[in-house]
Amino acid sequence: xxxxxxxxxxxxVKHFTSRKSVTKAVDGIDLSITEGSVFGLLGPNGAGKTxxxxxxxxxxxxxxxxxxxxxxxxxxxxxxxxxAVGLTGQYASVDEDLTGTENLLMLARLxxxxxxxxxxxxxxxxxxxxLADAGSRQVKTYSGGMHRRIxxxxxxxxxxxxxxxxxxxxxxxxxxxxxxxxxVRVLVDDGATVLLTTQYLDEADQLADRIAVVDHGRTIxxxxxxxxxxxxxxxxxxxxxxxxxxxxxxxxxTERVLGAEVTFDSDPHAIxxxxxxxxxxxxxxxxxxxxxxxxxxxxxxxxxxxxDEVFLALTGQPLPDDVEPGAEPGAEPGSDSGSGPGxxxxxxxxxxx
Amino acid sequence: MTTTLRDxxxxxxxPSRPSPVSTxxxxxxxxxxxxxxxxxxxxxxxxxxxxxxxxxxYLFGGALAGSTQAYIQFLLPGILVQTILFVTxxxxxxxxxxxxxxxxxxxxxxxxxxxxxxxxxxxxxTVRYTIASVITISLGLILGFRPDGGILxxxxxxxxxxxxxxxxxxxxxxxxxxxxxxxxxxxxxxxxLMPLTFASNVFVDPVTMxxxxxxxxxxxxxxxxxxxxxxxMAGSPDAAEIVWVLIASVILxxxxxxxxxxxxxxxx
Ligand SMILES: Nc1ncnc2c1ncn2[C@@H]1O[C@H](COP(=O)(O)OP(=O)(O)OP(=O)(O)O)[C@@H](O)[C@H]1O
Ligand SMILES: [Mg+2]
Numbered sequence: 285x286x287x288x289x290x291x292x293x294x295x296x297v298k299h300f301t302s303r304k305s306v307t308k309a310v311d312g313i314d315l316s317i318t319e320g321s322v323f324g325l326l327g328p329n330g331a332g333k334t335x336x337x338x339x340x341x342x343x344x345x346x347x348x349x350x351x352x353x354x355x356x357x358x359x360x361x362x363x364x365x366x367x368a369v370g371l372t373g374q375y376a377s378v379d380e381d382l383t384g385t386e387n388l389l390m391l392a393r394l395x396x397x398x399x400x401x402x403x404x405x406x407x408x409x410x411x412x413x414x415l416a417d418a419g420s421r422q423v424k425t426y427s428g429g430m431h432r433r434i435x436x437x438x439x440x441x442x443x444x445x446x447x448x449x450x451x452x453x454x455x456x457x458x459x460x461x462x463x464x465x466x467x468v469r470v471l472v473d474d475g476a477t478v479l480l481t482t483q484y485l486d487e488a489d490q491l492a493d494r495i496a497v498v499d500h501g502r503t504i505x506x507x508x509x510x511x512x513x514x515x516x517x518x519x520x521x522x523x524x525x526x527x528x529x530x531x532x533x534x535x536x537x538t539e540r541v542l543g544a545e546v547t548f549d550s551d552p553h554a555i556x557x558x559x560x561x562x563x564x565x566x567x568x569x570x571x572x573x574x575x576x577x578x579x580x581x582x583x584x585x586x587x588x589x590x591x592d593e594v595f596l597a598l599t600g601q602p603l604p605d606d607v608e609p610g611a612e613p614g615a616e617p618g619s620d621s622g623s624g625p626g627x628x629x630x631x632x633x634x635x636x637x
Numbered sequence: 638m639t640t641t642l643r644d645x646x647x648x649x650x651x652p653s654r655p656s657p658v659s660t661x662x663x664x665x666x667x668x669x670x671x672x673x674x675x676x677x678x679x680x681x682x683x684x685x686x687x688x689x690x691x692x693x694x695y696l697f698g699g700a701l702a703g704s705t706q707a708y709i710q711f712l713l714p715g716i717l718v719q720t721i722l723f724v725t726x727x728x729x730x731x732x733x734x735x736x737x738x739x740x741x742x743x744x745x746x747x748x749x750x751x752x753x754x755x756x757x758x759x760x761x762x763t764v765r766y767t768i769a770s771v772i773t774i775s776l777g778l779i780l781g782f783r784p785d786g787g788i789l790x791x792x793x794x795x796x797x798x799x800x801x802x803x804x805x806x807x808x809x810x811x812x813x814x815x816x817x818x819x820x821x822x823x824x825x826x827x828x829x830l831m832p833l834t835f836a837s838n839v840f841v842d843p844v845t846m847x848x849x850x851x852x853x854x855x856x857x858x859x860x861x862x863x864x865x866x867x868x869x870m871a872g873s874p875d876a877a878e879i880v881w882v883l884i885a886s887v888i889l890x891x892x893x894x895x896x897x898x899x900x901x902x903x904x905x
Pocket of ligand 1: 307308333334
């Protein structure tokens with residue numbers, strides 16, 4: 285039964301009403317997550333990702349729609365859901381004043397481990413998460429990466445069959461990020477189902493078997509990473525010129541050779557162009573043409589469009605946060621430039637309806 | 638890392654669901670750990686009864702009761718009541734801190750008896766109450782407090798006070814669940830408790846007060862509580878007042894407890 289559903293949601297709705305306005309945080313979301321898979325919920329700030337996770341984790345009651353985890357309804361059968369699910373919230377959900385060991389011990393006791401069994405369990409987890417030395421320190425003294433790891437360890441005390449990770453790597457450096465990714469891969473290898481929310485394209489791309497792109501509380505696209513990329517239709521060329529001053533000329537040549545429209549990244553060196561099927565044959569001629577014009581092109585790649593471009597194509601606006609640590613040897617230089625939009629761009633999709 | 642991780646996460650035997658008593662005790666243990674790690678939180682508990690006792694005994698004792706000796710017999714049970722009532726605010730304050738930090742999200746996502754985090758926190762509060770009581774009474778004894786009710790009378794007085802304190806805690810738990818920030822909980826609670834403790838018979842006998850104020854002091858629950866505790870400690874228990882306090886505690890708990898738990902369950 286490899287394709288039974290671990291999480292199923294139909295028409296989930298959650299609106300928050302304040303004195304002045306109604307925020308449609310989640311506005312009719314369907315989810316079908318196969319057991320043993322990683323499902324990525326990708327969306328910008330305020331898209332409704334956390335709200336979906338909180339409903340699935342029984343912390344929030346849906347206004348409408350139904351959801352079940354391993355066949356247990358999240359409203360009627362909340363306790364069964366709680367026994368099967370581990371949650372790592374977006375914000376720290378361990379007690380900062382207690383030590384790492386105390387935090388895990390408390391959870392182990394709350395899950396029903398006896399005193400000795402709890403100690404063994406906690407010791408094992410601390411070692412596996414590289415926290416054995418820090419176990420006796422208060423969590424508030426931990427670094428960001430250690431914080432995330434203790435948070436993750438805390439949600440694994442009962443070896444949950446379904447794990448909800450709400451932006452597990454936001455704010456982590458590339459190394460800590462890779463650690464978290466490795467942990468997720470191991471867990472899934474061992475049969476767990478993971479629902480992961482993220483604002484990072486490459487994270488969804490790397491980890492998730494299926495991805496749902498959400499915005500304003502609705503799913504705007506769903507599929508595997510390559511399906512999503514294909515839905516945008518075409519391949520893409522990304523290149524970086526050595527001299528900023530050459531970019532305009534390079535764009536002109538690219539347009540002429542490929543017969544494709546060129547888009548400019550915020551990186552002043554970079555150009556991207558979606559290649560129409562008809563123009564695919566012309567791609568090999570592009571580099572010589574640029575060389576002939578005396579333009580030096582240190583980076584060039586041809587591949588599927590990045591999820592960034594998918595998002596742009598689906599919503600008509602770029603993802604607000606595409607400053608990627610770029611830890612992976614990605615095939616899309618366009619999305620891992622170190623000079624993406626500044627912090628100001630984060631606000632662009634904050635809901636103001 | 639991956640093999641140790643696999644071994645560490647794999648679970649050969651699932652534990653059985655713990656009892657409500659066990660989870661509640663675990664939360665009580667957490668409250669003790671927090672006192673151990675953040676002893677500063679006891680500062681108020683320790684300092685304010687000392688300041689109030691010293692100030693009132695020496696500043697006003699002579700004027701109010703003829704001598705500091707006579708006044709401390711009257712004042713101490715009242716100060717104790719005031720101290721413990723102020724300590725109850727911490728219940729709401731710590732609860733609100735947990736909620737605003739996100740720790741409660743994890744607790745609420747656990748398959749446990751739902752009220753256990755709150756009830757466990759109340760258990761932890763007992764430690765604070767005990768410390769505050771011991772400090773206040775010890776200081777009183779040093780200053781010449783000689784209760785006629787003896788050890789038994791004093792213990793019964795403290796016990797009655799704690800019963801009322803736990804009942805009153807539900808008010809602050811509700812406040813802690815509804816209000817936006819821990820400091821707001823503190824502010825609002827102070828605003829309620831200040832007039833209640835000062836417009837009472839904690840510091841002076843109300844016979845000299847103007848009639849309107851005297852009427853208020855008469856119906857003020859704090860006055861009933863103080864009279865009952867004073868009686869027990871002085872060895873002349875006032876049965877009517879004791880029963881009044883007990884009934885008030887039962888009503889507070891029966892009404893506010895379920896409301897608090899309901900808010901706790903449905904909180905977004
Ligand atoms: N308890 C609440 N009360 C009122 N509004 C809320 C509440 N929780 C969320 N919202 C609103 O609902 C919308 C969706 O929020 P949500 O936290 O689900 O977004 P998100 O996708 O997780 O965003 P982020 O990437 O910033 O974490 C936002 O506009 C948010 O302000
Ligand atoms: Mg979120």
